[in-house]
Amino acid sequence: MDRLLFLLATGLARGAIFALFALALVLIWRAARVVNFAQGAMAVVAVYVAFAVTGLTGSYWIGLASALVAGGLMGLVVERGVMRFASHASPLSGVIIAIGVVMVLQSALGIAFGSNTRPMEAPFSESPIVIGGVPVLSPYDLFVLILAVGLMGVLALLFTRTSLGLQLRASAFAPEVSRLLGVRVTRMVTAGWVLASAVGALAALLLVPTELGLNPHSADMLFVSAFTVAVVGGLDSPPGALIGGLAVGVLISLVTGYLGATVAPIAVLVLLVAVLLVRPGGLFATTEARTA
Amino acid sequence: MNHTPSDAEQTSTAASAAPSVPEPRLRVDGLTVRFGGLTALDDVSFEVGRGEVVALIGPNGAGKTTVFNAISGLVRRAAGDMRIDGAPAPARPTGLVGRRVARTLQGLGLFDSMSVLENVLVPLEARSGAGGRGRRGDAAEQASGCLGRLGIAHLAAVPVAALPYPERKRVALARALVTDPDLLLLDEPAGGLGEEDIDTLAEVVREVAASGCSVLLVEHHVDFVMGVADRIVVLDFGRVIACGTPDEVRADPRVEEAYLGIEPAA
Numbered sequence: 001m002d003r004l005l006f007l008l009a010t011g012l013a014r015g016a017i018f019a020l021f022a023l024a025l026v027l028i029w030r031a032a033r034v035v036n037f038a039q040g041a042m043a044v045v046a047v048y049v050a051f052a053v054t055g056l057t058g059s060y061w062i063g064l065a066s067a068l069v070a071g072g073l074m075g076l077v078v079e080r081g082v083m084r085f086a087s088h089a090s091p092l093s094g095v096i097i098a099i100g101v102v103m104v105l106q107s108a109l110g111i112a113f114g115s116n117t118r119p120m121e122a123p124f125s126e127s128p129i130v131i132g133g134v135p136v137l138s139p140y141d142l143f144v145l146i147l148a149v150g151l152m153g154v155l156a157l158l159f160t161r162t163s164l165g166l167q168l169r170a171s172a173f174a175p176e177v178s179r180l181l182g183v184r185v186t187r188m189v190t191a192g193w194v195l196a197s198a199v200g201a202l203a204a205l206l207l208v209p210t211e212l213g214l215n216p217h218s219a220d221m222l223f224v225s226a227f228t229v230a231v232v233g234g235l236d237s238p239p240g241a242l243i244g245g246l247a248v249g250v251l252i253s254l255v256t257g258y259l260g261a262t263v264a265p266i267a268v269l270v271l272l273v274a275v276l277l278v279r280p281g282g283l284f285a286t287t288e289a290r291t292a
Numbered sequence: 293m294n295h296t297p298s299d300a301e302q303t304s305t306a307a308s309a310a311p312s313v314p315e316p317r318l319r320v321d322g323l324t325v326r327f328g329g330l331t332a333l334d335d336v337s338f339e340v341g342r343g344e345v346v347a348l349i350g351p352n353g354a355g356k357t358t359v360f361n362a363i364s365g366l367v368r369r370a371a372g373d374m375r376i377d378g379a380p381a382p383a384r385p386t387g388l389v390g391r392r393v394a395r396t397l398q399g400l401g402l403f404d405s406m407s408v409l410e411n412v413l414v415p416l417e418a419r420s421g422a423g424g425r426g427r428r429g430d431a432a433e434q435a436s437g438c439l440g441r442l443g444i445a446h447l448a449a450v451p452v453a454a455l456p457y458p459e460r461k462r463v464a465l466a467r468a469l470v471t472d473p474d475l476l477l478l479d480e481p482a483g484g485l486g487e488e489d490i491d492t493l494a495e496v497v498r499e500v501a502a503s504g505c506s507v508l509l510v511e512h513h514v515d516f517v518m519g520v521a522d523r524i525v526v527l528d529f530g531r532v533i534a535c536g537t538p539d540e541v542r543a544d545p546r547v548e549e550a551y552l553g554i555e556p557a558a
Contacts, residue, residue, distance in 0.1 A: 163417040170403055170414045177401035180364060181467070182389030182418035 002134045007257040008250060010128075013141035015249020016148035017207050021219075021226035022233065022241035023152070024200035029235045030172040031192025034083060034094035038101035039200045040223035042078060044216060045105055046071035046201030047208055048113060051120060060123040064205060071201025072194040079193035084186075109216035117218075122209035144206050151202065152242060155195075159238075168192060225252070228268050232275045234282025243284065315378050317342050317475050317506035318363070323372035325358055325530075332358045333530045336372070340475070345497060345507040347517040349541075350527035351550060356510040357398065359527070360477050363508075364388060364395055376475060389419055394473035398480050400464045404453040408444065409435055411452055412467045419471060438470040442496065458489045465493075469500065476500060478509040482516045494520045518542065526550070 021039070028036045036042075049070035054063030078101055086094040124143050128135035137145070159165035171178040171188035178185050203226075204219045211218065229248045233240025248268060255267040275283060316339040325333040333355045340346045348356045361367045363374055365385045374381035376391050388395065394415070403411050409432070416431040439445040442462045447455065452463055461481070468476060478497070482490045490513065497520050501507050511517050517524060517538070524541040526534040528550040534541055541547055 163420065166406075166410060166413060166417050169406065170418075173403050173405060174401055176366070176385075177397065177403075178414070178418075179385040180366075180388060180395055180397075180401075181415040182386055182471075183414065184386060184418070 003257060004254075006128065006135050007253045009137045010141060011250035011253025012246055013137060013144050013249070014210070014253060015246035016145050017203050017222070017245075018225050018229050018249050019242045019245020020148050020151065020203035020206070021200055021222055022229035022245050023155070023238055024196040024203065025226060025230040026233075026235060026238055026241045027192050027196035027199070029230070031168070031189050031196070032079075032083065032094070033088075033091065034086065034098065035091075035227070035235070036196070037095055037098035037223075038078060038105065039197070039226075040204070040219035041102040041105040041109075041216075042074040042197055043071060043200040043204035043222075044109065044214075044219045045074055046197075047120075047204050047214060047218065048109060050201075050205055051118065051214055060121070064202070067201045067205045068198045072198040074201070075193035075195070075197025076190060078197070079190050083193070084189075106216045113216070115215060117213040117215040119213040120209045126210065140209065147202075147206065151199065155199070155238075164191065168195075224265075225268060228272045230282075231272060232283060234284040237282060237284040240282055240284030244282075316340060317344070317377060318381075318508060319373075319375045320359070320363070321373045321375075323359070323362055323374060324370045325355075325362055325367055326370045327367075331530055333362065333369075336527070336530070336532055338525045338532065338535060340506045340508050342506055343501050343504045344522050345501045345509070345520055347521035347524045348508065348510045348527060349512070349514075349517060349524060353529075354527040355530040356527055357479060358530075360395065360479055360508075360510060363393075363477065389415055389471055392471070392474040393477065394468035394471055394475075395477040396464045396468045396479055396481060398483070400460055402452045402460060402463060402467075405451065407449050407451055408439065408455070408463050408466075409448040411463055412438060412470050415467060415471050435466075435470055438466045441469070442466050443492075457484050458486070461485060461489075461493075465496065474505055476505055476507045478507060478511075480510055480512065482511055482513040490516050 021043075024039055024043075025036060028034060028039070046067045050063035050067035053066040054060055057063070082097055082101060083094060086097050122140040124139035126138045126140045128138050129142075130136075157165075159169060167178070167183045168188050168191060170181070171183050171185040172192070175185045178188075204222060207222050208214050208218050225248060226245070229244040230241055232248065233242075233244030248271070251267055251271060252264045256264045259267075318340040320339070321337050323333050323336040324331065336355070336359060338346070348359060350356055358367060362369050363381055365381070365383050365387065376382075376393060379391075382388055382391055382393075403414070406414075412435040413431055416434060420431065436445060436448060439448055442465060444459060444462050444466065447459060447463075452460060455463065461484070465478075465481065468478070481493055481497075485493065494516060497507055497509070501522075509517075509521070521538055523536060524534075524538055525532055526541060526544070526547050528546075533550055534544045534547050536544070
């Protein structure tokens with residue numbers, strides 16, 4: 001029972017990171033109808049920036065802020081510089097361009113920083129807190145959960161209570177109608193990329209201290225897990241990303257704890273296949289799909 | 293090729309039977325639109341005066357909605373000139389609201405995942421820019437006022453997907469009226485409505501026109517058109533075949549043949 005509680009708690013913390021990263025994929029999908037296969041590589045660039053800034057200033061928090069800024073800038077540059085020119089006739093063109101961006105970014109990081117894995121310190125202890133003799137979350141896991149939930153709350157407020165959020169939703173739902181109503185849809189697409197890339201960068205920054213460390217491929221598995229989450233939850237559904245993220249996090253944690261780490265990726269793939277067979281649009285897919 | 297204003301003055305009014313107004317709200321002059329080898333609109337000319345209600349009618353495929361799409365910047369014109377208050381019509385749809393032009397769509401184009409109020413807020417927020425102030429300010433008041441004007445204020449918080457069709461049409465109309473346009477383009481506003489709702493719609497259109505807003509509407513409901521329009525422009529195969537008051541158009545044998553399906557008397 002103790003073990004189950006521990007695995008559930010750590011699974012939720014890990015799932016919160018998956019949820020954030022999946023949310024980034026969902027935001028870009030809704031804004032531009034592109035699955036951003038470059039999200040992981042873009043996020044790792046931002047984490048390298050955070051790593052460098054933290055090294056220079058000695059402050060994790062300044063590093064975290066710089067990751068958000070760098071992530072947003074990556075979104076701006078990739079959308080304005082490359083993705084905007086992808087043909088809308090076929091979704092494949094966006095995917096191929098994104099894979100090209102992955103190759104360029106990972107090669108550039110390898111050239112600039114080498115392929116060695118650099119350990120990254122977490123700002124809080126990663127040792128579990130013991131409550132009533134039961135080890136539960138570590139202070140860092142708690143920090144991750146609070147930050148992820150807080151950020152999702154901020155995003156929910158942004159989308160439901162602000163002018164920018166309303167226009168982002170409108171342009172994602174029906175871009176042609178939105179243009180007729182005066183919405184600058186092109187700007188909204190860029191804003192979606194900036195927002196999503198900043199969120200993705202934060203997710204990667206939160207993940208790296210719990211893994212072996214930072215290298216150009218640090219977010220590869222994060223992307224695979226988050227992509228599964230996004231598909232399981234429904235690519236159009238932010239709540240799906242949240243719930244799917246937590247579910248996949250718990251699944252990986254439980255399978256790793258009871259069956260071994262090597263079985264975890266298989267469990268994720270089984271879940272993905274099962275959902276695609278039963279409900280291809282995702283478990284939380286709604287009628288809220290782009291109409292024009 | 294676009295005409296200059298002087299060209300337009302020389303060549304316009306071919307299809308206009310109304311008394312000429314010095315600066316019409318909308319002047320469409322020699323509008324030609326082609327889709328590949330198909331000529332959808334061929335040298336279409338007409339005007340809409342200030343506070344005037346003009347109806348575009350014609351059989352399916354006559355080019356009525358294409359006229360709207362050309363005015364809205366959704367399709368490129370091969371030739372002709374379109375002027376709103378004397379200035380060239382915006383080349384892109386995002387420029388419409390800034391020129392005080394609003395449009396409804398045949399398919400309504402509502403944001404189903406949003407509430408009624410949010411739907412109506414979109415053009416107001418777009419006008420104020422992405423960095424505009426929160427929605428609980430003047431914009432929300434303006435939107436609520438517009439919903440009240442159309443009798444749907446009590447539905448403000450309801451998702452539009454949950455509404456029956458007549459209420460959805462009112463939301464679409466409210467979204468067009470909320471920006472207080474000078475030119476209102478209504479694409480089949482009476483389609484799918486019952487007689488009572490059509491009467492209400494006619495009242496709203498007359499009120500809007502009385503306030504100085506010009507209305508150009510595409511409609512198949514003949515009684516509605518005859519009752520509300522000051523002038524009617526009849527299109528057939530992309531060409532203007534008649535233009536005049538409802539009585540003049542009703543009496544025109546070409547209209548009977550093309551639109552009403554009545555063979556002219558031998």
